[in-house]
């Protein structure tokens with residue numbers, strides 16, 4: 134079997150690893166259900182094809198059985214989205230679970246309890262993976278957000294449960310983050326932001342091999358500016374990455390990549406939502422002030438650079454968008470991408486904070502693709518292979 138579409142599903146027990154690691158507030162209300170909604174197409178497909186569906190996920194990073202990290206609060210929303218009453222098990226392995234699995238009707242869905250209640254999950258212990266595997270006739274991995282983890286339910290189980298295939302969400306994420314990025318319609322632009330260069334080195338280096346245009350924003354730009362001899366005030370700088378910043382700029386030049394740093398920045402007199410702020414050229418940040426967003430000239434020149442592109446990938450915010458006064462740069466980029474999407478440009482939002490930013494301005498449904506993976510999408514963009522994908526038959 135090469136893919137889910139080719140698999141024989143009728144009457145089969147299917148173990149589906151999903152990533153239902155959603156944020157919950159103190160009252161266990163789901164504050165963002167994106168990942169649950171993203172898991173629905175595969176589950177519905179299995180329901181409609183007469184499978185007995187077993188769902189497994191982690192939630193948070195519990196140390197042992199921790200009620201706070203139970204998946205129970207997710208059942209109502211999941212049931213609502215699937216249009217059927219999802220049953221919930223108190224565990225993810227063992228006789229009680231086996232009994233519940235045997236009772237799943239055709240087209241029915243059972244949600245197992247958090248797989249990370251067992252330390253064997255993250256240790257990827259074969260005995261535990263075998264117990265998970267023994268519950269079903271085939272394995273579907275749709276947990277893109279966790280595919281960079283070699284855990285029992287994401288990697289180990291695929292060794293003992295065949296066929297082992299990708300779900301539709303996994304497939305879609307790979308199509309965009311691998312397909313569109315390795316074989317993009319050109320000109321191809323990347324926008325990389327976020328606070329630290331150190332966490333984006335791999336992404337920048339890998340993208341420099343592929344893009345025509347690279348726009349940099351976020352806190353990381355001050356390391357680049359300092360490397361160029363600008364005064365950066367009290368902006369965030371990674372002193373040990375100055376040489377690296379210089380070498381990335383040189384590498385871009387050598388590759389003929391047009392690398393743009395913001396010409397102006399919004400600065401603040403403290404790191405706070407109610408800080409005083411002003412706009413200055415990037416080379417003129419006074420002592421005691423720090424850059425927290427890109428400025429209007431930068432927004433304009435970034436927009437112009439993007440206007441002529443056919444594919445854009447964005448990872449990392451342009452500023453501290455959690456503070457209203459420093460959100461303009463990130464929001465302007467989100468709006469620009471939405472506008473270009475409408476004109477046929479492929480726009481890919483590669484996980485984490487930039488996804489939150491796009492959602493905050495209500496433009497999520499305007500993009501070609503919004504990744505459900507933070508760490509996983511970052512690793513893919515770095516050119517790494519994901520263990521959860523490699524373990525599948527159709528890898």
Ligand code: 3PG
Pocket residue numbers: 152154193194278279282506507508509
């Ligand atoms: C995520 O939220 O990035 C995934 O669900 C993986 O979670 P983890 O970082 O705790 O492994």
